[in-house]
Every structure is written in C-alpha cells, then in structure tokens.
Amino acid sequence: MGITIEARNLVRRFGVFTAVDGVSFAVQEGEIFGFLGPNGAGKSTTIKMLCGILAPTSGELWVGGVDVRTYPEEAKHRIGYMSQKFSLYEDLTVWENIEFYAGIYRLPKESKGGWMEKMLALSGLEEEKHRLAGDLPGGYKQRLALGCALLHDPPIIFLDEPTAGVDPISRRNFWELIAQMAGKGKTIFVTTHYMDEAEHCDRLALINNGKIVAAGTPTQLKERQTGVLLEVATLQPIRAFALVRRELPETNPALFGSLLHVSLSDRAAMEERLLELFKNENITVDSMSAISFSLEDVFCQVMGPGGTVGV
Amino acid sequence: MESFWAEAAGRVGQVVKKEVIQILRDRKFLVLVLVTPVLQTIIFGYVANVDVTDIPTVVCDQDRSRASRELADRFLQSGFFSRAGTIDDPREADGWLDGGKAKVVLVIPFGYSKEVAGKKTSEVQVLVDATNSNVAGIAASYASAIVAETNVDMLLTRLQRIGIRAQETVLVEPETRVWYNPELKSVNFMVPGMLCVILLTSTMNLTGISMVREKERGTAEQLAVTPVRSWEVVLAKVLPFIGIGFINIVFILFLGIFWFGVPLAGSLGLLFALSGIFIFTSLGLGVLISTVAATQQQAMMMAQFFMVPNMLLSGFMFPIANMPAAVQYVTYLVPLRYYVEIVRRIFMKGAGLPELWNQLVPLAVFGIVAVGVASLRFRKVQK
Numbered sequence: 236m237g238i239t240i241e242a243r244n245l246v247r248r249f250g251v252f253t254a255v256d257g258v259s260f261a262v263q264e265g266e267i268f269g270f271l272g273p274n275g276a277g278k279s280t281t282i283k284m285l286c287g288i289l290a291p292t293s294g295e296l297w298v299g300g301v302d303v304r305t306y307p308e309e310a311k312h313r314i315g316y317m318s319q320k321f322s323l324y325e326d327l328t329v330w331e332n333i334e335f336y337a338g339i340y341r342l343p344k345e346s347k348g349g350w351m352e353k354m355l356a357l358s359g360l361e362e363e364k365h366r367l368a369g370d371l372p373g374g375y376k377q378r379l380a381l382g383c384a385l386l387h388d389p390p391i392i393f394l395d396e397p398t399a400g401v402d403p404i405s406r407r408n409f410w411e412l413i414a415q416m417a418g419k420g421k422t423i424f425v426t427t428h429y430m431d432e433a434e435h436c437d438r439l440a441l442i443n444n445g446k447i448v449a450a451g452t453p454t455q456l457k458e459r460q461t462g463v464l465l466e467v468a469t470l471q472p473i474r475a476f477a478l479v480r481r482e483l484p485e486t487n488p489a490l491f492g493s494l495l496h497v498s499l500s501d502r503a504a505m506e507e508r509l510l511e512l513f514k515n516e517n518i519t520v521d522s523m524s525a526i527s528f529s530l531e532d533v534f535c536q537v538m539g540p541g542g543t544v545g546v
Numbered sequence: 547m548e549s550f551w552a553e554a555a556g557r558v559g560q561v562v563k564k565e566v567i568q569i570l571r572d573r574k575f576l577v578l579v580l581v582t583p584v585l586q587t588i589i590f591g592y593v594a595n596v597d598v599t600d601i602p603t604v605v606c607d608q609d610r611s612r613a614s615r616e617l618a619d620r621f622l623q624s625g626f627f628s629r630a631g632t633i634d635d636p637r638e639a640d641g642w643l644d645g646g647k648a649k650v651v652l653v654i655p656f657g658y659s660k661e662v663a664g665k666k667t668s669e670v671q672v673l674v675d676a677t678n679s680n681v682a683g684i685a686a687s688y689a690s691a692i693v694a695e696t697n698v699d700m701l702l703t704r705l706q707r708i709g710i711r712a713q714e715t716v717l718v719e720p721e722t723r724v725w726y727n728p729e730l731k732s733v734n735f736m737v738p739g740m741l742c743v744i745l746l747t748s749t750m751n752l753t754g755i756s757m758v759r760e761k762e763r764g765t766a767e768q769l770a771v772t773p774v775r776s777w778e779v780v781l782a783k784v785l786p787f788i789g790i791g792f793i794n795i796v797f798i799l800f801l802g803i804f805w806f807g808v809p810l811a812g813s814l815g816l817l818f819a820l821s822g823i824f825i826f827t828s829l830g831l832g833v834l835i836s837t838v839a840a841t842q843q844q845a846m847m848m849a850q851f852f853m854v855p856n857m858l859l860s861g862f863m864f865p866i867a868n869m870p871a872a873v874q875y876v877t878y879l880v881p882l883r884y885y886v887e888i889v890r891r892i893f894m895k896g897a898g899l900p901e902l903w904n905q906l907v908p909l910a911v912f913g914i915v916a917v918g919v920a921s922l923r924f925r926k927v928q929k
Contacts, residue, residue: 288770308773316771322764326568338560339772341553 239264239391239422240285245294247280254280256445257294262424262438264390267417269436270426273538277445278426279319282395285424286316299391312340315384319395321376325369329360329379332368333386340387350386357412358382374405381412392416394425398432410435430531441537448537453530460528460536462500465509468521469495475518482512489535496532557774561782565756569786579752583744583794587801590740591733598684602630604648606639611659617670617696621652626688639673649675650685662700734809737802738893739862742886744798745821746828746856747849749791753832754845757783757924762841776924780917784829791825792818811896817889820902823910824885830916831881837923856882884909 240262247255255277262268270278283289285298287307296303299313323332333351342350355361358378363371368379377397384392394413398406410432417423417437425436433439434453441449441456449456469475472493479488479497486497486505499505502525513520528536569576605618621627630648633639642648653671661668672689676682760766760783769779795818802808810817831852839845857863859873860882866874877883884905891897891905899906 286771288767308775311771311773314771316768318764318767320764322768324564324568324765325763326571327564331564331567335560335564336772338563339557339769339774341556341773 237264238262239299240268240424241295241297242281242285243295245281245284245296246292247277247284247289248292253445255284255291258442258445258447260440260447260450262422264422265417265420266437267413267423267425267435269433269439270424270442271428271433271439271534272426272442273428276442278442279395280445281442282316282393282424282426286314286393287311312387313389313391315387315389315392317377317380317384317392317394317397319399321373321380323368323376323380323383326367328365328367329355329358329371330364332379332383336383336386342387350388354382354386357385359408374401374408377401377405377409378412381409385416390420391422392424394423396426396428398427398429406432430529430534433530433534441534443538449533456533457528457530460498460533462498463502463525464496464498464528464532465502465506465523466491466526467495467497467509467523468493469513469518470521471518474516475513478512478516478518479509483509487536489532491531496526496535498528498532498536554775554778558778558782558785561774561779562785565783565786569790579748579790580793580797583748584797584801586744587737587740587798588805591737591801591806598681598688599625600628601626601650601681601685601688602648603627603650603652604631604633604639604642605629606633606636606651606653608634608636608656609654609658613659613662614654617654617658617693618652620692620696621689624688624692626685627652636671643673643675646675649681650689652689733806734894735890737798737806737808738889739886741795741798741802742824742860742882742889743857743862745791745794745824746882746885747853748794749787749825749828750832750835750852751846751849752790753784753787753829754835754839754849755842756787757833757836758839758842758845761836777921780833780921780924784826784833787829787832788822788825791829792821795821808893810893812892812898813896816899816902817892820885820888820892820906823906823913824881824888827881827885827909827913827916830913830920833920833924834916837920856880859883860886862886878908881909881912884912 238261241260243259245255245258246253258277258281260268270281272278280289284291285296285303287298287303287310291304298310301310301313303310324335327335330351333354337347337351355364358375358381360371360375360379360382363375368376371379381394381397397413398409401409406429413423413425414435425432427433436453438452439450439456440447449459451459467475472490472495475495476488476490479486479495483497483505486499486509489496497509499509506523510520510523569579603621605622607614607618622629627650631642633642633651636651636653639651639653642651651671651673653673655669655671658668658670670693672686674682674685674689760769799810799814799817803810832849835845835848835852839848859866859869859877859880861877862882866877866883869877888897888902888905888909891902895901
C-alpha cells in the first residue's frame, strides 16, 4: 500500500489572511483519513486545494500520483468530491442527477446503466428515483451526493463535512457506507468536527488556525496525552468552569454536560490547589476521579490555550 | 475510448440536456422568457409612435371674418391640428395650455381680414406648449408651413387680379421624395429597433442569471471537480439561450409584420443569420457579467447598468447624428448600435451583405472578445 495523497508545506492565503499555513501530511491507500478541526480552521480550504479547484499559494500536493498544481484535470478522473453544501441540481430528479454526472464523466455505454442503478441502490433511493432532489430530506440528499460522487468509481474520495445537518440515524448509515467503500480499497479523506465520527477514522490530523496541531491514530492521540484527566462532578459546574479557566488556564478545563474535565500535568501538586480554589469559592465537589482521555478531551486540549501535542 | 472531440461534444450535450430540462421545468421562467418579448413588442408598437398628428388646438378668432375662418380651417383640415376648443379672449389661452387641454393656441387678431385685404402685414399668433420640445418643434414648423401656404395663395390671387396668371408666376417649389419609409410611419422604424433591444435584454440577462445561479447554489463547484472544461460549460450554457433568442425573433417579426404591418424590404434569411451573430455577442456579454457577479441580484443590476447606454446610445431612440461629436464616438463602443443599424437597413432598405459588412465586423469582434474574456475568467481553478 503506497501513499496516495500527499501535501508538503501547503499554504493558502486570502489577502492578508492565511487560511492554510504550511500543512504537510500523507494518506495511505485504502485509509480513512480524518481532518478534524473547528470551523474556520482551514479544512475546506485544504480539501479544495486537493481537489484542484483552489490554487495553493505555495507548497506541493499530489493526488493519486498526479501533481495537482500542474495537472489538475488529470487528477479529476481519480477523485470523487462531496462538498459541504448540497450541490446537486435541486430542480432535477434523483435519476436525472445521476444521469447528468454519468454523462459528464463519459461512463462507457455498456457499463453506464449498470453503474447508475448500482449507485441508486447504494444511495438507497430506488423509491425516490423520480422525486426532485430538492424535495428530499437532508440524509437522502447526502447519500445522493455521495452516489453521484462515486459514479465514475474513483479510487480517492474527498468528503467535506458530509454529515453536517443530518440526523443521527442517517449519519450512522452514512458512515457504514464510508466503511464499505474503504473496505473495497478506496481512500477516503473526510473533514468533520464530530468527535464520534473522528473515532471511525484510521488516522486523524487535527487542524487549528491553518496548522496541523496533532496527528495520529485515534488511540495514539489519546495515549499521547500526558498527565491525568480529572472528571469533577459538582452542583455548580458553570461557576467551577469559569473559576478554573481564570485561575488555572493551563489545565484546559472543558465542560462535558454537567461534568468538568481538567487535565493536570502533576496530579499531586495540582489537585490540592484545585480543591482549595473550589473551597474558597464555596463550590461543592461531589466527586473527583481520574478518567482516560476521550478524543474530545484531546481536541479541547489541543485547541485550548495551553495545548499542543507532539505531532 | 472516445476521441477528444467526441468526449467534449458528449459533455456539452449532457450539460445542454440538463439546462433544457431545467428551463422547461421552471414554468415561471419560461413564461417570462417567451411572453415578455411579445408584450414588450405590442406595448412599444403602440406607444413608441413619434408621428405628430391631431395636435389639440384652441382657436381664438377675434376677427370673425371669412378670411380668418379660412385660415383657421387651413389649420384644422391639415390633419396636424384638431380643434380642442374655441375662446374669445386670448388671455384664456393660459388656462388651456397650463391644464394640458391644448398644445397649440391659434390667435387671429382683430382686423386680420382688413389688414390682409389692405396692403398691411398682419400678425397671427401661434402659442405652442414646448414641454415636449420635439412635438413643439414639429407643431411650430407645421404652423409656419400653413401660414406660408396662405401667403402664397394670397399673393397668387393678387397677381391674378392685376392680370398675371398663376401659370406665369415663377415660384421655387421643393419636391421631396421620401425613400425607404415612404409613408413616414414611425412604427416601421421602431419595430426593427425594438427587435434589437428586446433581444439584447432577453439573451444577456438570462444567460447572466443562469450562470450565476450555478455559482450561487454550489453546483459550479461540483462541476469544477469533474473533467468538464470551462469552455464546454460556457458553450453548453449559451446554446439553449441561442434557441430562445431565435424563438423571440420569430415572435417579434410575426407581430411586427402581420400585426403592425411593417414591410420587410430585405431578406429574412440574412436577418436571421446576422441576428445569430448578435445573439452570440449578447450571450457573451451575459456570460462575462456572470463571471463578475456573485449573486443573481448583482447579475441583474449589472445587466441593467449595461442596458441603459445600449438603449440611449444605439440610435434606437435618439438619432446618433444628433448627438454631440464626443458622444458619437462613444456610440462605437455600444454593440447594440451595429445591430440596430443592420436590422433597420435590412428591414427598410433591403440591404444585403455587401452593404452590411462594416456593421457586421465590429459586432462580431465584440462577440469574440466577450466570449473569449468570459471563458478565460470562467476558470475552474480559483486563483
């Protein structure tokens, strides 16, 4: 298995704003590679450069062995792209959309009909074949968009926040589809800010302010966290959170429902300090226990003020 | 594997097919596209009549003599003036003119017949409402002509009295022949012009909007990741609108020729062929607008911005020869100017290709430049 997507020192500026700031990564064939980051971190900008629809300011990138900067059209036969926004023709029916993309990719006559039926089945839209795409519910639209992006059987698939605004059941179905694709040897590059989705990825890169701040498998990312993660149960979680953020910002406090997570580099010394703080402010602590890092903790940690994790 | 051209043609065909489905499915759009030009033609055909006839005229005959009635009759029977009322006191004229009930007041003073019969010059007053300077000018010149005619007739009568017969008098009489529009009907001139303006509006606006819609909905980005080339998209977007442009021409010609009775002196085939070139130019401009505009509203505004100079400077409404010299040069930058000229020459003069080359070449150059710049600007890769 070789490297099929590679970026080296990728930079994209819009005027004075640097959206992507020296990003480098490599994706193996058949991998599900997740690009994780908050809104505006540079995820979509990166994916657009990889698809050859946005020119990089500097840096190099290869997709499917093709230099995208020099031969963007060559790379286009090898990739499928599903953008953040539903971007099929809402005034065409499901079938007309599929037919349109089949025609644009010039699928050979003999296999065209078969592929179209196959993608319709994959999207699970046989019943909706003659409905206008614009009338479909969100989850169906996403599946149709994926079906159209896969019509020409591309080995590499780019998905830009594919499940944004889709209900949980549709999201799960969608990820099952993605897993199936990967099982067939397709490389999948997906951006998301859902932590549960990130867990499905083989490898992740965390991006913030245009820079990759952490990368690795989900397990590696969690294990790489140093120190201890404490989960504090209190009746005044919001006050507690505000207090810790003000007094001990280096612990990267984060609220998970009514629970407060703080990470301590030196548990013995810091725990005392924390308890003292709570006591002085009359915050009652019901329980405090060490737990293992979740991906969400890693995310908050890395994106937080004090945080960087070895890449 | 398909050849390069077969592949390109296949993709263009696919985009055209999609475009046609979309146009046919959008009923409101379809009605807008097909019905609007027809309505515009009908409205323009009736409204844009610059012939001045039946100017409402008030007669103030203070003299009340046979001679004064004769003069008034000459006015009222000319066809240019029609009686709107009669007054006794010239001071009442203000009320008629201010109220807009009359455009012209003819005042024949006391003693007109005596002065005319004696050897004195009499002054007849013609008051003209010049709110519309165009109509006023025409009315004033008609009035002078009628008075001049009266003078000549009186002169001839007197000469006759002293024994000189009319046939022996020497008078220079201009003999004007009106060519190309012998009936001097402005509709014959306006309908061909309307054809041009309506065609520009429908084709330029519509392509602009249709292209920008693709951008707005994100489908342009999706297209950009496919192997379809920019020029294939531009071409495929333009083709259905060429069809719509020709349908519009057929409707307008039908109305113009059969409803308004405008004679077509030249060749219909040539008119269609050269209209094809104009449609190409106008669509190129539409595509060009779409590469600059980010939203449909912006595209509409830009098209509108472009329309005004086209209307004013093309000679459609105002004769270019009457414009200040500097402005006349500016009109060369207005593509509609060439097409208006072509259509009017074919319609009214029956001009053929040899007489139209000098208009055709700049028009085609405009089109090629517009489509070329648009294709370059409609890049798939965002810089």
